[in-house]
């Protein structure tokens with residue numbers, strides 16, 4: 001392919017599709033991947049052993065579409081303990097094929113053609129793909145680095161129209177790593193209640209909160225309980241991306257819709273993965289705690305590297321990545337990510353794929369062992385310093 | 390056998406046995422060695438290759454690895470395939486005698502499902518039905534071959550209708566999932582996915598009958614232009630199919646044929662329709 005062809009191909013791709021084209025290229029180049037949100041850790045061995053035991057000894061034929069009761073019970077216990085969410089495992093939980101399917105189900109359950117979803121931007125691009133699929137429209141609410149990408153309730157309220165049906169709250173956010181504080185969350189949920197909106201809460205990174213921050217679940221608040229669908233998944237916390245296992249919790253009237261959609265879209269999640277999930281939630285927490293400690297250290301490595309590269313950022317309060325401003329280089333981030341990949345064989349994600357206004361940002365994940373992470377950042381730094389000369 | 394799906398009942402058309410110990414061991418060993426991460430959206434390359442070879446024996450012809458997408462089971466195959474070739478304001482023709490899963494998947498965004506009357510005995514669409522106004526007015530036609538309700542098949546000469554439909558710019562989705570249960574597929578109409586810009590898609594379960602079912606494992610075999618669109622939708626819908634299922638299936642694929650025939654002859658597994 002000529003350089004010109006390559007450039008036209010890159011220009012055409014956006015969002016999720018752009019990420020996947022970069023992933024494919026990174027694979028070809030055997031690059032250091034600081035792009036994709038796939039933890040470098042393999043799934044902890046107690047979870048793998050539980051899957052093996054299940055394959056050998058369990059009756060695997062019995063999962064209803066919403067998931068095994070035992071897993072739904074474990075999820076209900078988990079969200080009660082960690083998120084202060086009170087749901088009945090009988091009619092308040094649906095097990096999904098990863099967080100990704102949960103996004104599609106939540107969006108379809110709350111969006112008909114022409115409906116509007118209020119979306120703080122930048123955000124995880126799959127929401128926009130799912131929204132487009134459902135025929136809904138995004139009403140973007142900007143968040144800015146200077147304010148650590150905090151969601152501004154006044155802007156959210158201004159975005160409400162008579163076509164609004166839902167508001168998306170991803171906390172910790174991907175890609176900005178901002179966390180919505182409890183008082184802001186209360187205000188946001190009150191706005192949702194006043195305007196009869198469903199809150200779509202994505203808490204896939206709720207285990208990764210830094211600097212003494214607190215995570216607040218909208219579904220745990222009195223005014224959010226009956227109007228919130230909460231997504232979570234095993235992928236990030238338990239290094240289980242390949243197992244495709246996640247969940248949605250919510251009030252029965254919304255969960256019933258989700259369950260019906262789940263039956264139409266795919267049927268029950270892999271039953272072996274479901275047994276593995278039970279072990280993840282009820283087994284020893286050691287592996288999770290160990291991973292959390294490592295992420296803390298690695299986050300510091302990326303922050304230090306950004307400081308030395310002159311990349312500014314809003315203070316990342318959660319997640320597994322940092323979103324940095326590279327506008328001083330004067331190059332669109334899609335081009336910059338391609339350059340870093342070509343020249344340094346390091347994959348970082350361009351901010352423009354998350355939101356049009358983020359085209360001078362890059363997202364760097366810390367999902368590599370520390371030595372490899374440092375190596376990747378050094379290589380990236382060399383490309384950047386050549387550019388700023 | 391009927392599986393409880395909450396408020397919806399999707400009837401399975403065959404009875405299967407538990408997964409064999411080699412496939413379990415192989416899945417376990419893959420997981421233990423770190424196959425616990427995201428894999429390629431359309432599937433693990435070796436599984437796609439094995440699936441291409443396998444579907445070519447059962448209701449599909451000319452499938453190669455790139456035509457294949459590994460899905461999280463038959464229902465996801467139905468969903469992806471029908472959604473990619475319909476639009477919310479469009480119409481899909483589905484035989485009145487068919488598993489309800491197809492209508493559930495196709496109608497989800499509002500596409501109108503037109504249930505087409507079937508021959509009383511076979512449950513297949515008659516020539517008259519195939520030439521009817523409702524079928525002509527549909528953008529997409531969905532068929533089961535063999536029928537999941539009666540086991541009857543569309544024979545080779547069905548390709549005349551298919552050619553007419555594709556000439557009219559229609560898409561056809563054919564659920565070939567029950568074809569391994571036939572004693573012979575010789576006379577059965579087969580889906581040719583070789584044309585680069587074709588419009589006929591086959592879907593079904595992979596390596597059925599031997600216990601991979603509870604892990605959810607399905608396929609879509611599609612011409613390259615459609616396969617590309619389906620992969621994009623699968624990225625958004627579920628990123629990829631679970632690794633425990635794919636690695637168990639990889640082992641199973643090698644010995645499936647012998648074990649399937651043995652189990653069938655011992656009546657350990659059976660199609661619940663007469664084939």
Ligand SMILES: Cc1ncc(COP(=O)(O)O)c(C=O)c1O
Pocket residue numbers: 037097098099100101103124170173174202204233234235236241245246627628
């Ligand atoms: C915010 C957010 N939600 C959902 C997902 C989907 O995760 P998975 O399907 O791997 O569980 C991701 C993946 O990166 C994410 O970042």
